[in-house]
Amino acid sequence: MELTQRPQLRQKLTLSPQVYQGLSILAMPVADLQVLIEQEILENPVLEMEEDEYEESAEDGDVRDDAEDERAWDEWLDQYEELERMDGAGPVDPNSEAANSEDYVGGLQSFADYLLEQLAMLDITDEVELAARAVVGSLDDDGFFKSDCAEIARISAVDVVVAERALQVVQQLDPPGVGARSVTEALLIQAETIGIASEELTAIIKGHLDDVAASHFRKIGRALGIGEARVRELVEVLRMLNPRPAGAYSPGPAPGYVIPDVTLRRFDDEWLVIPNNDAVPGLRVSQKYRSMLRSDSATDEQTRQYLKDKIRRAEMFMHNVDRRRDTVSQIAQIVLEAQRDFFEDGRGDLRPLRLEDVAVEIGVHLSTVSRGVTGKYMATPYGLFELKHFFSGGYRTSTGMDVAATTVKQMIRDLLADEQPERPLSDQKLSDVLREDGIQVARRTVAKYREELGIEPSWARRRR
Secondary structure, eight states: OOOOOOOOOOOOOOOOTHHHHHHHHHHSOHHHHHHHHHHHHHHOTTEEEOOSSOOOOOOOOOOOTTOHHHHHHHHHHHHHHHHHHHOOOOSOOSSOOOOOGGGOBOOOOOHHHHHHHHHHTSOOOHHHHHHHHHHHHTBOTTSOBOSOHHHHHHHHTOOHHHHHHHHHHHTTSSSTTTTOSSHHHHHHHHHHHTTOOOHHHHHHHHHOHHHHHTTOHHHHHHHHTOOHHHHHHHHHHHTTSOSSGGGGOOOOSSSOBOOOSEEEEEETTEEEEEEOTTTSOOEEEOHHHHHTTSTTSOOOHHHHHHHHHHHHHHHHHHHHHHHHHHHHHHHHHHHHHHTHHHHHHSOSOOOOBOHHHHHHHHTOOHHHHHHHHTTOEEEETTEEEEGGGGOBOEEEOTTSOEEEHHHHHHHHHHHHHTSBTTBOOOHHHHHHHHHHTTOOOOHHHHHHHHHHTTOOOHHHHOOO
């Protein structure tokens, strides 16, 4: 056998835990993020909170020409210190009044409610939503779909094609992998959602999960025609995925005080979204440990490598915290632009705003927006609102005006408040009244909205 060498172009999959750390940080309420930051500071000695006064930067030493890696670190240290001196605190609210978060309390949320809230913010038909709700009701404790589309179609009185579309909709929800019919499908959905899918990883998921569990890496390599080292890389990536999709969901802590992520303030005729930088402290790499990495320092090589690893971890953590702040701020800015009529006086109607619209606008996946609105609050001159309060499907009236589903619910509430107790309005009558106002809402949708408002059907409201 003749051994030969030949160049080969191959796409290599790389993924580090920062992807999952970023997803979990984005999903956290402010209170949980504060706890995580404190824990990270305790575990990583180079990470610290920014103080009001920065320490004086260490004097730059002569760079050694024979250490390319050390020069790169010195350049990074110089840039870091320059950015630190130039860093500003961002927009500052001249009104020093802080939101009184003690008046607002959060509560626990079930996994099914979490999924149903996401469904309500999607642009789907009533039939698909009805079938999707049935799919959510058929999930087991691990988030797997244990029924079949034919059964969902029968329960929801829709076509099987509609039921299959509903299952696809549920599988797009957060957490990734929910609605899968098997562990294999759940892993494939997760890999596709977070953008790490590849031909090799897909082949392992579809045909070699048992071999992965038994650590038969050489066997997998022979089957796929790749080296054992490459198989180990892929397996490390695979082990980051969650075989129990619902296990990635946490209802959060017991009810506690809510801390807003952003504050909305009006200055003259302009509105400004201000991140709550006081609640999420600024972070930096300690100047003391940075100076120990200088090429002219007396730090031994083992300590130097330890500090480099810790600084890399700190950089990734700070990046993910900053990304969370930026994502929530971007979403809040879009909410401000879409719901400007409401913010003018706090009483205007909400316009339709869907998760897909925001995902396209900021260029992220649908599940990222879902994480970015759930448990995130905006302090406004009219009170504290969860960001998802401003998201809703909608309708277009006969005059061409867009009306949000939340506005339709309020109209239904007002109509029922004025009804005659002896002759309560039926769901069909409510649908007819809305149609006269130019809003086409099906009777079944009216019934769903009425139930969400906690109002009994007409026969139960009748007074004799």
